[in-house]
Amino acid sequence: MKESQAKLYLISDMGSNNQVENLFGEIGDYRLDVVSTNDITFDQKSPSIYIILITMEDSPVLEKLLKVKNIRKDRVVFLLTESSARSVIKLVRKGFSKIYEIPEDIKELKNFLLSELKGLDVNFRSKFRGLSGDEENLRLIFGFGRDSEKQIKKIKDTSRSKKINIILEGEFGLLKSNLAHSIHSVNLKKNDCFTEFILPYSDVGKYSLKIESEDATWYKDVDNESSLAKTLFPGTILLNNVHEMSLPVQKRLSTLLASLSGQNLHRIIATTEEDLFSLCKKGKFDERFYYFLNTAHFTLVPLRFRKDDIQNIFEHFILEHSNRFSKEITKIDNEILDFIYSYPWLGNIQELSNAVENAVTLSGSTTLKIDDFTNVIHKNTPKTGYKSLNSDVLPDQILLEINFNNTSLDELTTMYVKDVLSKMNNNKSRTAEILGITRPTLQKIIS
Numbered sequence: 001m002k003e004s005q006a007k008l009y010l011i012s013d014m015g016s017n018n019q020v021e022n023l024f025g026e027i028g029d030y031r032l033d034v035v036s037t038n039d040i041t042f043d044q045k046s047p048s049i050y051i052i053l054i055t056m057e058d059s060p061v062l063e064k065l066l067k068v069k070n071i072r073k074d075r076v077v078f079l080l081t082e083s084s085a086r087s088v089i090k091l092v093r094k095g096f097s098k099i100y101e102i103p104e105d106i107k108e109l110k111n112f113l114l115s116e117l118k119g120l121d122v123n124f125r126s127k128f129r130g131l132s133g134d135e136e137n138l139r140l141i142f143g144f145g146r147d148s149e150k151q152i153k154k155i156k157d158t159s160r161s162k163k164i165n166i167i168l169e170g171e172f173g174l175l176k177s178n179l180a181h182s183i184h185s186v187n188l189k190k191n192d193c194f195t196e197f198i199l200p201y202s203d204v205g206k207y208s209l210k211i212e213s214e215d216a217t218w219y220k221d222v223d224n225e226s227s228l229a230k231t232l233f234p235g236t237i238l239l240n241n242v243h244e245m246s247l248p249v250q251k252r253l254s255t256l257l258a259s260l261s262g263q264n265l266h267r268i269i270a271t272t273e274e275d276l277f278s279l280c281k282k283g284k285f286d287e288r289f290y291y292f293l294n295t296a297h298f299t300l301v302p303l304r305f306r307k308d309d310i311q312n313i314f315e316h317f318i319l320e321h322s323n324r325f326s327k328e329i330t331k332i333d334n335e336i337l338d339f340i341y342s343y344p345w346l347g348n349i350q351e352l353s354n355a356v357e358n359a360v361t362l363s364g365s366t367t368l369k370i371d372d373f374t375n376v377i378h379k380n381t382p383k384t385g386y387k388s389l390n391s392d393v394l395p396d397q398i399l400l401e402i403n404f405n406n407t408s409l410d411e412l413t414t415m416y417v418k419d420v421l422s423k424m425n426n427n428k429s430r431t432a433e434i435l436g437i438t439r440p441t442l443q444k445i446i447s
Contacts, residue, residue, distance in 0.1 A: 008113075012053035013061040049113065050076045053102075054084040062087055066094055079109065115334050128316045134182040140316075140349055141175050141300060143309035151298070155179075158296045159186035162236075165268040165293050167276065170300030173348030176271040177240060179300075183269060184236040190214075192235035203248050225256050234265040242270040242293070243279060247286055254289035268293060303348040307341060313349065314340050317356035318368070327360050332368040339370060351376065417445045 054062050062084075077098040078091055088099055100109040127144060128136050138155065142148035158164055159182075166183065168176045177196075184194050191213070198208040198219075205224045209231065211217065222228045237257070239245070245253075260266045270276075270293045279285035303310065322329045345351055359372035407415075417435065421442075424431045432442045 009050045010053065011050060011061060011065070013055055013059045051079055052076065053079045054087050055081045056084055057086055059084065059087065062090070066090065077109065077112070126316050126319050127312050129319075134185045137175060137178045137182045140313060141179055143306055144312065145308060155183065155298065156186055159183040162265070162267040163295075165295040166270070167293050167297045168269065168271045168300065169275065169297065170271075170273070171302050171346075171348055172273055173350030174300045174302070175349050176300065177238065179298075180236070180238050180269045180271065184267075191233075193233035194236050194238065195232055196238040196240060198240075203246050205252070225252055229256060229260065232260060232266065236267050236269060239268065239270040239293075241273065243272040243274040243276060243285070247284070250286040250289045254286060254292055258292055303345045303352065310340055310345075310352075311337070313352060314356065317353050318360065321353075321357045321360040325361055327363065328366050329360060329363065329368055330366045333370050335370040336368060336373065339373065343376065414445055417442065421446065 052061065052065060076096065077100065078087075078096060079100050079102050080087060081102055091099055098112070100106075100112075128139060131139060138152050139148075142151045142155075158166060168179055170176055181194065184192070194212040196210040196212075198210055207222050207228050209220045209222070211220060211231075211233065213233070220231060222231050239253075242250075257266070257268055276285050276290050276294070280287045280290050303313075318329055318332075321327075340352075347354070355373055355376045358375050359368055363369070363372050417431070420434060421428065421431045424434070428439055428442055432439045435442065437445075
């Protein structure tokens with residue numbers, strides 16, 4: 001049960017509201033702050049919902065409320081008893097549409113309130129507010145959970161020594177370069193520079209560098225390893241996307257950077273989208289270079305496996321981009337929450353940021369709508385109605401995209417069984433054991 005950012009105000013013409021307060025204290029996963037009052041005052045700015053309980057005809061509460069001007073009608077809900085049914089005419093004439101009868105409509109009312117709370121729960125508070133740039137990077141990358149605290153502590157502990165070289169492994173869009181900058185900022189000493197090797201890494205010995213110091217950033221090209229050694233200032237050296245570096249360059253840099261590292265003046269951070277150890281076994285990465293870099297190793301988790309963090313990051317980007325473009329976003333369509341949890345985000349944090357930036361820019365109102373996210377909602381479902389996402393999931397998981405309009409239950413069973421069999425490297429005995437069926441039954445399904 002989580003606390004909602006929204007308050008539920010209960011305004012009633014009843015003498016006691018305890019029964020109704022208990023009715024609305026918990027809705028879905030939200031625990032509401034219910035405030036009972038006879039004071040017809042509306043806070044139009046804060047995320048609040050008002051339930052007006054009318055139990056009698058010619059209710060003084062209703063008459064007083066109908067005289068209030070400029071009410072946000074989308075935030076006001078009326079709950080009527082049978083004896084106050086004629087009040088509906090007055091409300092409809094004033095343009096109110098959220099009218100429910102007690103007790104018949106309680107379930108429908110709760111569903112409506114839950115829908116509203118999801119929308120109100122967005123973009124009114126950010127867990128990232130007040131964090132420094134480096135702390136923000138760490139939270140975007142690792143989140144706010146228990147495991148993230150351990151990872152962030154480990155990153156900070158590792159960052160305090162320049163003697164420790166670091167490999168940051170993870171998919172595109174996980175802000176590995178941002179993390180490298182945050183590592184550089186821990187225990188930063190005067191005159192320490194951040195030097196980034198810029199792709200492409202040339203086989204002919206020419207290197208392009210971006211150098212950042214306390215007061216300046218500049219770019220420099222050097223023609224050979226001798227010049228490069230003189231150009232690398234004390235501090236952090238970033239080898240971005242090191243998996244794309246050719247073997248000849250790896251071998252030359254391995255020798256050069258090892259000599260610099262012996263002076264305890266440089267920390268090397270290498271980012272990669274591929275498993276470097278696997279590349280070593282395939283002969284595509286220099287083994288000596290790998291062991292030189294691999295003093296510490298952090299593998300970053302893709303965003304699609306961090307469901308608990310997605311909404312926090314989403315809200316953060318809404319605030320960030322709406323402030324940057326001077327746009328006011330106060331609510332989102334409920335469909336968007338379903339979308340951000342189900343979309344695979346193969347471009348990870350960067351793709352989510354870009355999607356929100358585009359949506360905020362295109363939005364013509366204070367409410368974000370699902371149509372504002374058409375730049376990332378791809379129409380790429382195969383004609384078969386099925387797509388396996390097994391390349392993007394953890395080893396013990398299978399994800400399927402199913403078009404239910406043209407996929408029967410028998411076809412779904414066959415798809416699932418074949419994917420489990422593939423996960424088991426075509427070991428039919430093991431697959432049958434996992435599925436709880438016999439091998440003949442398995443053979444019949446897949447044949």
